[in-house]
Amino acid sequence: MIQVLFVCLGNICRSPMAEAVFRHQVKLAGLADVIQIDSAGTGDWHIGHPPHQGTRDILDRHQISYEGMKARQVRSDDFTQFTYIIAMDDSNVTNLGSFAPDSKDEEKRASIHKLLDFSSDRKLSDVPDPYYTGNFQEVYEMVEESCSRLLAFIVKKENLAP
Template sequence: MISVLFVCLGNICRSPMAEAVFRHYVKEAGLQDKIHIDSAGTGDWHIGNIPHVGTRTKLDQAGMSYVGMEARQVAPSDFTYFNFIIAMDNSNFKNLTRLSGRPCSHLYRFVDFIPETSYQEIPDPYFTGDFDETFDLVSKGCHELLHRIQVEYHLQSTK
């Protein structure tokens, strides 16, 4: 099974949005039995909380489920379990690099999966209030990530 972890600061806005969007795309492709998806935060402020109301609203508008999602903090075991650990911004990338304690070849920046973008990181709607902008970027990146995984792991859509 291929495993993907999206990481932001508090795990209530960007990373759960990416988790829900990516789950939706993976399910549409019929690959939910081949790809495990999760999200986490580098901070511990929101552990156990459901996604932010702005994230839930955007996902509801798009018809994407977030049922059962609760904020959690990155754990040391995540660095050995997940094939892809994807940081939503540069600060999270630096924190994950530090937390891993060693070079981590499967650590990425989310913007690495958005072709031809001028963005250096995914803006945090917790601070910007712009959940539309974040959703658009997350949707593009998740689409490209799924394509990359399908090519790299030779996975064909079953639907």
């Protein structure tokens, strides 16, 4: 089983949007039985809350389910449970370091990337936080395209047959 964890700051805007979009793409590709998806935040302010209204609105417009999603914080065991940890920005990558198990831990298996590492547009390296910018449409477009390319990367790297 391939497991993918999307990470942002509070786990109410960007990472749940990426989780929902990627889950939708994985389902359409017929790979839901081999790829599991989750999201988490590096902060603890929104634990247990549903995605932000702006995220829910954009997902509703695109008929993408976010049913049952609740914010949670990153845990150290995420580094052993997940195959890929996909952060939204440099700050998230840095903050992940405080949750990572000791580097001597041989169980650590997660490969950490930033979502926009998979974007065709290399002008930006970080997904802007719509909690502050309010631009959920811009973020959705970045997430949708990058998740599609992430899926292609995983299919190739893991030798998955859709």
